[in-house]
Amino acid sequence: MSDVRIPLAGVIGHPIAQSKSPALFRHWFRELGVRGHYIPIDVVDQDLPDVLKTLPKMGFVGCNVTLPFKEHALSLADKVSDRATLVGAANTLSFGEDGRIYADNTDGYGFIENLRNGAPDWDPGAGPTAVLGAGGASRAIIIALLEEGVPEILISNRTRIRAENLKSDFGAKLTVVDWVNSGNMLEDAATVVNTTSLGMIGKQEFRVPLENLSPKAVVTDIVYSPLETKLLQEAAEIGCRTVDGLGMLLHQAVPGFDRWFGVRPEVNEKTRAAILR
Numbered sequence: 001m002s003d004v005r006i007p008l009a010g011v012i013g014h015p016i017a018q019s020k021s022p023a024l025f026r027h028w029f030r031e032l033g034v035r036g037h038y039i040p041i042d043v044v045d046q047d048l049p050d051v052l053k054t055l056p057k058m059g060f061v062g063c064n065v066t067l068p069f070k071e072h073a074l075s076l077a078d079k080v081s082d083r084a085t086l087v088g089a090a091n092t093l094s095f096g097e098d099g100r101i102y103a104d105n106t107d108g109y110g111f112i113e114n115l116r117n118g119a120p121d122w123d124p125g126a127g128p129t130a131v132l133g134a135g136g137a138s139r140a141i142i143i144a145l146l147e148e149g150v151p152e153i154l155i156s157n158r159t160r161i162r163a164e165n166l167k168s169d170f171g172a173k174l175t176v177v178d179w180v181n182s183g184n185m186l187e188d189a190a191t192v193v194n195t196t197s198l199g200m201i202g203k204q205e206f207r208v209p210l211e212n213l214s215p216k217a218v219v220t221d222i223v224y225s226p227l228e229t230k231l232l233q234e235a236a237e238i239g240c241r242t243v244d245g246l247g248m249l250l251h252q253a254v255p256g257f258d259r260w261f262g263v264r265p266e267v268n269e270k271t272r273a274a275i276l277r
Contacts, residue, residue: 008059009260010039012051012073013066017042020275021064024253027274028265036261048072056095061260063093064253070105070136077103087140092256107137108144110252111222117251117267118243119218124148127190131155132182132208134162137222138195142170145193154189156182158196183209186217192235194221199229206230215239222248227276246272 011021017040025038041063043051048069055063065073070089074080077090078100084090090103115122129150131138134157142153153170156177157163167174177185186192192213199206200223210231213219219235224245232242250267258264265271 005059007036007061007260008039009036009062010041010060011064011066012041012043012069014042014044014068016040019066020249021253024250024275025257027271028257032263032265034261034263045069045072049076052076052101053099056099060095062095062256064256065091065093074103077101086143089136091252094259105140106252106255107140109255110248111141112144112148113251114247115220115243117247119241122218124150128152128154128188129191129193130185130189131193131195133157133195134166135195139166141193141195142166146170146173154185156185183212186210187212189217192217192219194223194231197223199223199231201225210234210238213238213240218243221245224249246275
């Protein structure tokens with residue numbers, strides 16, 4: 001009998017039963033012949049410090065963190081990547097043998113990889129990017145877009161002050177647009193990104209008017225339930241290239257799997273099919 005410890009990882013959130021990440025990791029374990037387990041972990045906020053201290057003792061090599069713990073997890077880390085510091089949140093934690101926690105944020109990486117995969121000829125320099133929403137996901141995506149060389153970001157949020165805070169942090173390349181005028185900012189946009197929950201199953205309907213949207217624009221939505229949101233459906237009818245949000249979930253998981261299990265998985269049609277099943 002082997003006494004080699006099988007590495008464990010998981011995803012922490014509340015609630016967490018709806019997470020697709022366990023199915024994703026099971027697919028990669030089978031596909032790559034990797035020994036490991038990936039477990040959904042539902043905790044309440046006040047227990048998070050104790051949970052993160054205990055996991056390495058139980059054989060966990062790392063974990064993903066989702067809502068509502070991304071900011072709290074960052075504050076509990078012993079070492080933080082520059083990217084996670086900029087975003088102000090962590091979604092990927094790695095545990096050292098001494099139990100020390102290294103925090104990273106791979107949301108922006110996942111977003112860009114998904115966009116390039118779904119629209120291979122996407123040109124970040126083609127014109128302004130319009131971003132709907134100013135939450136945590138928006139922050140990670142804006143950082144990634146600026147790093148890719150987007151010349152200008154037009155941002156609109158239902159609560160304007162949150163968009164103003166992002167402009168304060170990231171400077172002159174961001175222009176804040178009132179939510180009531182969010183449809184107007186699509187006119188010159190080469191790329192359109194919905195980072196809100198609008199259009200998600202169980203959430204409010206997406207009602208931003210699209211009549212000013214250029215058919216040359218690339219449109220992407222981080223919502224993946226439903227896979228084809230109202231935004232993507234209407235944008236496709238206009239003639240836009242569209243990219244759904246599932247790939248962002250898949251690609252953001254790649255760096256963590258690589259760090260924890262020593263193999264870099266590939267995101268392809270088989271991966272998508274395994275999750276959609």
